[in-house]
Amino acid sequence: MTLLAKGTSTEAKLEGGDMVDQGGLRRGDPDYRRAVIALFAMGLASFNAIYCTQALMPALSDYFGATPAMSAWTVSAATGMLALAILPASILSERFGRGRVMVISSLLAVTVGALLPFAPTIEWLIVGRALQGLAVAGVPATAMAYLADEINGIDLPRAMGQYIAGTSLGGLLSRLIPAGVLEFESWRWGLGINMIFAGSCAILTVLLMPKQKRFTPKKLTIKSEIKAVWRHLTNPTMLGLFAIAFLLMGAFVSLYDYLGYRLADDFGFSPGLAGSVFILYLVGTFTSGWAGGAAVKAGRAKILMLGITSCLIALPLITINSPVTTIMGTAIFTGGFFIAHSIASGWVGALARKDRAEATGMYLTAYYLGSSIVGVVSGLVFHDWGWTAMIIFLAVSVIAAALTGIYVARNAGRQYSK
Numbered sequence: 001m002t003l004l005a006k007g008t009s010t011e012a013k014l015e016g017g018d019m020v021d022q023g024g025l026r027r028g029d030p031d032y033r034r035a036v037i038a039l040f041a042m043g044l045a046s047f048n049a050i051y052c053t054q055a056l057m058p059a060l061s062d063y064f065g066a067t068p069a070m071s072a073w074t075v076s077a078a079t080g081m082l083a084l085a086i087l088p089a090s091i092l093s094e095r096f097g098r099g100r101v102m103v104i105s106s107l108l109a110v111t112v113g114a115l116l117p118f119a120p121t122i123e124w125l126i127v128g129r130a131l132q133g134l135a136v137a138g139v140p141a142t143a144m145a146y147l148a149d150e151i152n153g154i155d156l157p158r159a160m161g162q163y164i165a166g167t168s169l170g171g172l173l174s175r176l177i178p179a180g181v182l183e184f185e186s187w188r189w190g191l192g193i194n195m196i197f198a199g200s201c202a203i204l205t206v207l208l209m210p211k212q213k214r215f216t217p218k219k220l221t222i223k224s225e226i227k228a229v230w231r232h233l234t235n236p237t238m239l240g241l242f243a244i245a246f247l248l249m250g251a252f253v254s255l256y257d258y259l260g261y262r263l264a265d266d267f268g269f270s271p272g273l274a275g276s277v278f279i280l281y282l283v284g285t286f287t288s289g290w291a292g293g294a295a296v297k298a299g300r301a302k303i304l305m306l307g308i309t310s311c312l313i314a315l316p317l318i319t320i321n322s323p324v325t326t327i328m329g330t331a332i333f334t335g336g337f338f339i340a341h342s343i344a345s346g347w348v349g350a351l352a353r354k355d356r357a358e359a360t361g362m363y364l365t366a367y368y369l370g371s372s373i374v375g376v377v378s379g380l381v382f383h384d385w386g387w388t389a390m391i392i393f394l395a396v397s398v399i400a401a402a403l404t405g406i407y408v409a410r411n412a413g414r415q416y417s418k
Helices: 028-051 052-066 068-096 100-113 122-136 139-151 158-184 187-209 220-235 236-267 271-298 300-319 323-351 356-385 386-410
Strands: 004-008 008-011
Touching: 028 068, 028 100, 028 122, 028 139, 028 158, 028 187, 052 068, 052 122, 052 158, 052 187, 052 236, 052 271, 068 100, 068 122, 068 139, 068 236, 068 356, 100 122, 100 139, 100 187, 122 139, 139 158, 139 323, 139 356, 158 187, 158 271, 158 323, 187 386, 220 236, 220 356, 236 271, 236 300, 236 323, 236 356, 236 386, 271 300, 300 323, 300 386, 323 356, 356 386
Parallel strands: none
Antiparallel strands: 004 008
């Protein structure tokens, strides 16, 4: 343990940034509760917008006569543009404030989403999804930095876990709502009803989010931002966390992108029943919330490796030609992924003692680039060689993430406050 004196306050820091007491909101404070609920609702709204076409991919293939890889672009276009816009949005939040950027971003994303059901072709739908990904970037770009700014370091892992739980539940509902509507109406109705829900969550966030009290606007210059980005890129531990985000998110989104085709084509599930498999996201809602508290007790390194190992154990089950083992393996993979993501994302905020928004923005850039790039490549593998070949491809990504996680765990004690 390292003790650092700073003015009249005392910082208690566990090795690797596991716990830092720097002031801020603590559990039990009314504004802590409002901030956590507001960010939970923001996670619901933003991740609902990001993944709203994933459960609809088989229906889009049928309606437009598109291949699975083409339908996957309705997800990859959104996550790809999101990845490109996150870092600029993070930088803008350093000047104009996290809350303002998040609110504007979420409202723009919902507005664009309201137009998607009217897309005449799949190409236009892909363009609309790219614009929606661009619009929503301000939420994931700044949410973690907002929590890291406002929440006391002792409670930050728990608060971060609850935010990630909101994102997982938002991702779940963005699949379940359209999939449920498919049993009665077309994909257009599914998207429209889904956007009504997302808009309601965005409004709730606006009403509840407390004013940021620990934010100091930063004067932006090109030189200072390049220096901030370079500083994070040249830190091996931070770079390892970025790599884990890319590899695991790519594998996770790819699994869910094509799972509907597997369930429908090989096991005879109806579109609505195949879409209901996304209820497994509830496993991630639970494990991400659990991971924050577990990290406080056991340390981030152990819980991170637990999550990655769970993903690796799950993949052989998913290759077995049985709907039961496929769903069981997907549930284990989902739980492990959200454990790893919750820990890695919170760790970035804890390590980045300076230029925090840039650090979280870079983590999420890697995260969504993985979703977009690995998602498209997985679609090509699936289309040409089938399900088992795709799972083997995903296993390579998870093994690479595991090796990177071992490196991060061994090097986490290096201080990042030079």
